[in-house]
Amino acid sequence: MTRNYFLNHDPKRPPDSGDPCWIFLTPTQAVDAVAMDFQAYGPQPELLRRIAPLVLGPQCRTALSEENRNGVTVWRGASFEPVQDHSLGFYLIHVMETAPPDLNTLAHICRRVFQTTTFAGKLTADDEPGIWVHSQMDGFVCRQCGQCCRQLDYETGCDESDIRLWQDRGRTDILAWVQYLDTPGESVDRAYRIWVDPDTGKTARTCPWLGSCPDHSNRFVCTIHAIKPEVCRQYPYTAKHAAMTGCSGRFAAQTEPPVHTNP
Numbered sequence: 001m002t003r004n005y006f007l008n009h010d011p012k013r014p015p016d017s018g019d020p021c022w023i024f025l026t027p028t029q030a031v032d033a034v035a036m037d038f039q040a041y042g043p044q045p046e047l048l049r050r051i052a053p054l055v056l057g058p059q060c061r062t063a064l065s066e067e068n069r070n071g072v073t074v075w076r077g078a079s080f081e082p083v084q085d086h087s088l089g090f091y092l093i094h095v096m097e098t099a100p101p102d103l104n105t106l107a108h109i110c111r112r113v114f115q116t117t118t119f120a121g122k123l124t125a126d127d128e129p130g131i132w133v134h135s136q137m138d139g140f141v142c143r144q145c146g147q148c149c150r151q152l153d154y155e156t157g158c159d160e161s162d163i164r165l166w167q168d169r170g171r172t173d174i175l176a177w178v179q180y181l182d183t184p185g186e187s188v189d190r191a192y193r194i195w196v197d198p199d200t201g202k203t204a205r206t207c208p209w210l211g212s213c214p215d216h217s218n219r220f221v222c223t224i225h226a227i228k229p230e231v232c233r234q235y236p237y238t239a240k241h242a243a244m245t246g247c248s249g250r251f252a253a254q255t256e257p258p259v260h261t262n263p
Ligand code: SF4
Pocket: 141, 142, 143, 144, 145, 146, 147, 148, 149, 235, 236, 246, 247, 248, 249, 250
């Protein structure tokens, strides 16, 4: 599950569980989220090797390529043939889009891809079924290491709601670090880049709003915490997102299933 996916996706809550960490995806959204995971995190040959039989059927046999650590070999007829992991990823998404797996298999695929608890179920008893995915963000504790503020690429993560918030608060000091980008065509959505130094016109490598914690020399604080951009507010989106992007925060790994699961 990727940053952009979760920024753009309105999470649906299971009505009776009260747990805000359960996210409901329609089958189409689930396949989209899998595709975005493949794009976001680069080579994941072991993951692809494990989900290929779920997508292509149990007759599909795979192994990691010995020569190419980003490669997978797939059994096709009489012999194993080498495949680059991204090619296999594209192919698996293509198969899932053109011949969607049954919901329980899709939930199994999502479980492996997102490394969390998933269920085939419904949003409410009357709704079409889809996939429940647990973000594992309950009990997340940030260690204030500042890694995300210093290392991650959040440059294009700022959106219109952030701009409106800073305008409403009169924060011209923050707006001064936002660059407005021309968007091609007739799109009404404007694009922005943060944090662009108003003096040099260069994008800052470290977030300019990152400050040292007065009590701990090796911890950091966000000096605009209450009005920081949504992209920072949402980070990390899932336990996998944290693991794949170097977040050292702590997770409480307990999940309770939502109420409307398939029999
Ligand atoms: S990387 Fe994780 S633990 Fe470190 S400051 Fe960011 S959210 Fe907190």
